[in-house]
Amino acid sequence: MKAAVLSAFGSPLSVESVPDPTLGTGEVIVDVVAAGVLPYAADVLSGKRRHLLTLPVAPGAGAVGRVRAVGPDATRLAAGDWVLCDPTVRSRDDPLTPDITLQGLSARGDGGLRLQRHFGQGSFAEQLLVPTENAFPLGSVDLAHAGRWTALNLCLVPYGGLLAADLKAGETVLVSGATGNFGSAGVAVALAMGAGCVVAPGRNQDMLTELERRFGSRLRTVTLSGDEDQDRERMTQAAPGPIDVVLDLLPPSAGTTPVRAAAMTVREYGRVVLMGGVGMLGGDDLALPYPWIMRNSITVRGQWMYPPQANTRLIELARSGLLDLGQFDVTEFALDDAAKAIAHAADSNGRFTLTVIRP
Incomplete structure (x- = not known):
């Protein structure tokens, strides 16, 4: 698959052919349809924000996409389902104080860095590997408007x-x-x-x-x-x-x-x-x-980030119309133009605007 790769802080992104993710138990592979670009992404990639991020990496925190494959322990998700990919990945061996990594963005401490070894690659890529619990069903999505649903990762x-x-x-x-x-x-x-x-x-x-x-x-x-x-x-x-x-x-x-x-x-x-x-x-x-x-x-x-169930509740707010995603203006870029997308996000400052990469 293709991905936009950061090899060193301060270096430009390069779109490369990288290995496809390998599916394991408790995991889902998603075909990325739309990946939002944070307004401060340029500061992260330059190193200015001092985020814990193991390189090389495909950046990108969160995505909207369609399920490609699920592990044997998934009983509801199926290939083709539209999902919101939550970038907040939590370790499963300490439910009280789990270690956390934000896919393609940052980590919290040494434990978060350990999670990055497996789940560190972000959404500026054609495919994304996420824990099963991080793929939240969206229901029907109009392909042309998929980028607008990335507002959920922001909200x-x-x-x-x-x-x-x-x-x-x-x-x-x-x-x-x-x-x-x-x-x-x-x-x-x-x-x-x-x-x-x-x-x-x-x-x-x-x-x-x-x-x-x-x-x-x-x-x-x-x-x-x-x-x-x-x-x-x-x-x-x-x-x-x-x-x-x-x-x-x-x-x-x-x-x-x-x-x-x-x-x-x-x-x-x-x-x-x-x-x-x-x-x-x-x-x-x-x-x-x-x-x-x-x-x-x-x-x-x-409060750092949000509880897992927030994804489902926020999707319901959007589906009901209480949270109007139509108020966000969307500008889209191809994966090959990831560097342009990052520059655009920085210039727009993100206020009710979404910069989106469409792999």
């Missing part, structure tokens, strides 16, 4: 954070980083889950205006000034009532000041979920006041 990240926050219908959510790639998707997901209102702070005025246009009265935008106290007051005043949940999705380039300003808008007994990349490339750690957390009974938790 799964904020969805995982909102599940961790135990978001309930009618609650008010503040999405910190709402004008970014994952943040803007988080706005859409929160509203699809029934949030009564989403507060969307940011500095990108054009994107704030776009969010208002897309989501109407259930969205309240706030233009950040950089002054922590002033911004906290603005965000609090923008909400129609107490803020129940704060979800932080700010990228590594952001500092801790906007994270803290947003987090401390949450009401007594509120929940704060940290999912962004702040501090991952150095810089200050986030400092939250102990007395404020204790006296207001605040729940603060980190």
